[in-house]
Amino acid sequence: MNQANAPELGGIKRISNNRTSKLAHTWKQYKRNRYLFMLLFPALIWYVVFEYGPIYGIQLAFKDFFIRDGIWGSPWVGLKHFKYLFFQSPDFLRVLRNTVVISLYHIIFGFPAPIILALLFNEVRFKRFKNFTQTLTYLPYFFSWVVLSGILVMLLSPNTGVVNYVIEWFGFDPIYFLGSEAYFQLSLIMSAIWKDVGWGMIIYLAALAGIDPQLYEAAVMDGANRWKQTLHITIPSILPVIAILFILRIGGVLNAGFDQVLNLYNANVYAVGDILDTYVYRIGLQNFQFSMTTAVGLFKNVIGFALVMITNYIVKKMGQEGIV
Template sequence: MNNETSTVQPRVSQTRAFDIPFLRYLWKHRLLYLLSIPGIAYFILFKYIPMGGVVIAFQQFNIFKGISGSPWVGLDNFERMFAYMEFARILKNTLLLAFYDLLFGFPAPIIAALLLNELRSMAFKRIVQTAIYMPHFLSWVIIGGISLAVFGQEHGLINHVRDWLGLERLYFLGDESYIRSILVGTGIWRDMGWGTIIYLAAITGIHPDLYEAAEIDGASRWKQTLSITIPALLPTITILFLLQIGHFLDFGFERVYVFLNSLNQSAGDTLDTYIYRLGLLQQQFSYTTAIGVFKSVVGLVLLYIGNWLSRKSTGEGLF
C-alpha cells in the first residue's frame, strides 16, 4: 500500500503544477520559446548586460583601473557636454538631419506602397518592387562609392551633365549646403524599399469586399485610398513612426562617416561620428558614454510622448 502511494504522489503533484495557467501556457508553446532562445540571448548579451557600463558616465574612467577603481565625478561629464559649443553645433546637425529624415524619409515608403498598389500589371509591379528594395542590401561603403560616381567633382555624372550644359562644376560632397540633402536622400533611396514591403503586406490584409462596396457606391480610386487604404494602414504607420521616434538621435554612424570630410564636417558631423572621434580615437570614454546616455534619455522621452499622443488621437500605440 505504501509503495502504491509513493508512485502515485509525484504524478499528482506534476498535474497540479501544470494547473497553473502560466506554466500550462509555457508548456503548450514550448517549441516557440525554444526557438526564441537565440534572440533572447542576443538581447541579454549585447543589449542588457552592456547597460551596466553606463556607470562610467558618472566616473573619470581609467581603462587600467576599471569601473571599480575609477574615481566618481558625478554629473561633471554632463556639465562638460552642455558647456561645449562644439557639442551644441553637433546636436543641432543631428536634430536637423533627424527631422529631415522624419519629414521626407518616413512618408516615402508609404507613398511608394500606395503607388505600387495601384499598378495593374503584376509583372511590372514585382520588377519595380525589386528595384527599389535591392539598395537595402548594399553597405554604406558601396553607397558612398556610388554617390562619388554621381556627385563627384571630377568624374561625377551630374558634373558631366553640367559640363554639357555649359555650367560650372560643383563639389557637392564638399559643400556644406548640399551634404544634408545628400545624407537624407541616400538614406531614402537605400531604405525606402524595406518599408514599402511592410506597408504592402499591410495593404494585402485589407478585405477586398471593402473596395468592391466602395466601387459600387461610385468611389474613385483616390477616394478608396483616402477612405479605406490609409485608415487601414494607420496602425502600421503608428507603430513604425513610434519606433523611428525612439531612435530620433540615432541617425547612423556609417551613413554619415562615408560622406564626411573636412569641407562638410561643420554641417554633417553628428553625435555618432562625434562619439567615434572622441571615444575611440581620443579615448574619452566617460564623456562619450554621457553623450550616449543623453541620446537614450531623449529617445525614451520622445517615445513616451509619441505613444501618449498616439493613444489619445488614434487609440494605437506600442504600449
C-alpha cells in the same frame, strides 16, 4: 466581528484562488509549448549579452574612467561630464543641432516616401513590371554604406560624376555635393531615401495586402473613384502601421545615420555633417574619452525613451494603437 469579516475573507480567498488558477494555466501553456520557447533562447541570450549586459557600463558616465583602475576602481565625479558637454564643449551643441536637423529632414521627407511609393505600387496592375520595379527599388537596402558611399562618390564627383555631367550639359557649373556645406545634408537625405525607401515600401505593401477587398467593392458600388478609395479606405486601414513606425522613428531622432555620415563626410563639411554618433566615435575610439562618450550615449537613450513615450501618448490620444 468575525461574521462581519467573513464576506471580506471569502472575497480575498476567491481572488487568491483565481490568481493560483491563472498561474497554473500559464505554467501549463509554457510546459505544453516548451520546445517552441526553447527556440527563443538564442535570441534571449543575445539580448542579455549585447543589450542588457552593457547597461552595467552606464556608470562610466558618472566616473573618470582609467583603464588601469577598471570600472569599479575609477573615481566618481557626478555630473562632471554632462556639465562639460552642455556648457563647456565647443562641439557638442553643434553636433546636437546637426543631428536633430538631419533627423527632422529624414522624418519630413524620408518617412512619407515609402508610404507614397507603396500606394503607387498598389495601383499597378501589370504584374511583371511591378515585380521588376519592386526588386530594383529595395535592392539598395541590402548593400552596406561602405559600398553605396563608393558609388555615390563616383556619381557625385565634380570632375567625373555622371550627375555633374548632366548639370554641365544644361549649362550650369558642376557642384561638389559631398564637399559643400550647402549641399551635403541634401545629399545625405536623398541617398538615405534611395537606400531605405524600398524596404519601407514592403512593410506598407504587406499592410495593404491585409485590407478586405469587400471594402473596395462596396466603395465602387457607391460611386467612389480611385482617389476617394485611397483616401477613405486605404490610408485609414494602414494608419495603425504608420503610427507604430512613426513612434519608433521619433524615438530614433538622435540617430541620424552613423554608417552613412561616417562614409560620406569629410573635414570640409564638419560644420553641417558632424553628428552625435560620429562625435562619439571620434572622442571615444580615437581620443579614448570613454566616460564622455558614455555620457553622450546615456543622454541619447534618455531623450529617445522620453520621445517614444510622449509620441506614443499622443498617438493613443488620437485614437490609434501605440506600442505600449
